[in-house]
Amino acid sequence: MILLDGKLVSQKILDSLKQEIQTLNLKPRLDIILVGDYQPSVKYVEMKQKKAESIGISGEIHRLPENSSTQDIVSLIQKLNQDNQITGLMVQLPLPPQVDTLTVLSSIDPQKDADGLNPTNLGLLFQKKSNGITAATALGIIKLIDEYHIDLNGKNAVIIGRSPDVSLPLFALLLAKNATVTICHSHTQNLSKICSQADILISAIGKPKFLGKEFIKKDAIIIDVGYATDPATGKSTGDFDFENIKNLVSYITPVPGGIGPMTVASLLYNTVQIAKK
Amino acid sequence: MILLDGKLVSQKILDSLKQEIQTLNLKPRLDIILVGDYQPSVKYVEMKQKKAESIGISGEIHRLPENSSTQDIVSLIQKLNQDNQITGLMVQLPLPPQVDTLTVLSSIDPQKDADGLNPTNLGLLFQKKSNGITAATALGIIKLIDEYHIDLNGKNAVIIGRSPDVSLPLFALLLAKNATVTICHSHTQNLSKICSQADILISAIGKPKFLGKEFIKKDAIIIDVGYATDPATGKSTGDFDFENIKNLVSYITPVPGGIGPMTVASLLYNTVQIAKK
Numbered sequence: 061m062i063l064l065d066g067k068l069v070s071q072k073i074l075d076s077l078k079q080e081i082q083t084l085n086l087k088p089r090l091d092i093i094l095v096g097d098y099q100p101s102v103k104y105v106e107m108k109q110k111k112a113e114s115i116g117i118s119g120e121i122h123r124l125p126e127n128s129s130t131q132d133i134v135s136l137i138q139k140l141n142q143d144n145q146i147t148g149l150m151v152q153l154p155l156p157p158q159v160d161t162l163t164v165l166s167s168i169d170p171q172k173d174a175d176g177l178n179p180t181n182l183g184l185l186f187q188k189k190s191n192g193i194t195a196a197t198a199l200g201i202i203k204l205i206d207e208y209h210i211d212l213n214g215k216n217a218v219i220i221g222r223s224p225d226v227s228l229p230l231f232a233l234l235l236a237k238n239a240t241v242t243i244c245h246s247h248t249q250n251l252s253k254i255c256s257q258a259d260i261l262i263s264a265i266g267k268p269k270f271l272g273k274e275f276i277k278k279d280a281i282i283i284d285v286g287y288a289t290d291p292a293t294g295k296s297t298g299d300f301d302f303e304n305i306k307n308l309v310s311y312i313t314p315v316p317g318g319i320g321p322m323t324v325a326s327l328l329y330n331t332v333q334i335a336k337k
Numbered sequence: 338m339i340l341l342d343g344k345l346v347s348q349k350i351l352d353s354l355k356q357e358i359q360t361l362n363l364k365p366r367l368d369i370i371l372v373g374d375y376q377p378s379v380k381y382v383e384m385k386q387k388k389a390e391s392i393g394i395s396g397e398i399h400r401l402p403e404n405s406s407t408q409d410i411v412s413l414i415q416k417l418n419q420d421n422q423i424t425g426l427m428v429q430l431p432l433p434p435q436v437d438t439l440t441v442l443s444s445i446d447p448q449k450d451a452d453g454l455n456p457t458n459l460g461l462l463f464q465k466k467s468n469g470i471t472a473a474t475a476l477g478i479i480k481l482i483d484e485y486h487i488d489l490n491g492k493n494a495v496i497i498g499r500s501p502d503v504s505l506p507l508f509a510l511l512l513a514k515n516a517t518v519t520i521c522h523s524h525t526q527n528l529s530k531i532c533s534q535a536d537i538l539i540s541a542i543g544k545p546k547f548l549g550k551e552f553i554k555k556d557a558i559i560i561d562v563g564y565a566t567d568p569a570t571g572k573s574t575g576d577f578d579f580e581n582i583k584n585l586v587s588y589i590t591p592v593p594g595g596i597g598p599m600t601v602a603s604l605l606y607n608t609v610q611i612a613k614k
Binding site: 162178179180181182183184185186187191192213214216222224228229231232235238239240241242243244245247248249254 | 439455456457458459460461462463464468469490491492493499501505506508509512515516517518519520521522524525526531
């Protein structure tokens, strides 16, 4: 078993971005909108800003109260869209229940959409010749796979979960890599049977240790996008039961240290690409 | 075996659209851009216009020469985008090889995009709460399935082909119906094995009679988006070997008279929805 080391690979990407920013004398700036006080989001946003600063990307965090309306957020986005100092802009998800997330994401200028979640950028992924910005988590997964020279041509890829921000863009990217791609979800029948035929199995459902041996094909590649706290141990854990499957698989991402840091690196990668335009 | 009668269902949709146009006193107008002289496209466009006229949708066909550049087509689209008389606008595909199809489709005003192929409209399909225009062929397939009250919840759906104008939007719509969805293509290994596990099997590859018994699960639902002329008989045929599989399946679309007329009906449906806004 080989560990797909997102911490290591993301640091490599960050180092390269830092050098690029210096060499090209770029002035990238990533602003982040954070609504409410949900602690994991607060911490995550602070971490993103810290990583950005460490490589020479400036930026502000714009905090809005928990009870903000869709229009409150859209108004702020429209102001930031106009600000020529800002290269990249993102809204931390999830948003409070009274907010229409699609309206918010749609109002981000597609050219500044560092997280790649505006519908126009998602739609460009449908097209073969994409000139859009790629959704950060999906891009992070592909960058990690590429770094380990894993060939997906003709492989059976199964994604568990159908979120528009992670699973669907990833679906489009895996298809572009010539994988045969299946998306499963809560209504899927015989989930373990379908998963156990997967050469590469990706889960983004957020159910700690939900996926054990019966879901795994021998020598499969395992990508774990889940991130939760195991109530039994208090430790961070993913959707896969890592300890029980690690000897069955060929490659696996750890949690933490897998897709999490790759997502942040991809967000900053997107920000630098925008700054270069 | 029950025939999924696209001719019948599309006529029902057209009748209802005609009545809606009259009742609401709408003035829908669909303009079509046709580049070159490829005869199947010429005939298809004429048929679209004739069907449109028959229900009270006016419109012009704008013909451009085979050697038109991307910019020639985009310039025309920009002019038509501005014309308030025009409710819906579409470009007949395929375009000649020197033309960048994505640039052309991206230049259509998403609000006038009657065929639903602008990347913004494709991207809105990724989102659960879509307020975009749905790609016409995919919409036609779903409308046909709905008309026969076929429940896809938890079913295994397999799509053969990965075109951005048909397969990928259909993928998003089948997922929204709670099907487990797989996309196969030319690089897929063990295609017949994967297809023979499908409760609903859709093909959009344009290989006459390519799919025989070994691809079919007993009582499967078969949707044939292929359309070609059988060189042996001179007759229209789809991707499935209809005569050899018809007694195995529960539902099947004929070719012609299946998805073809449903696509035209959906194009006109989209045009009327735009006119109502």
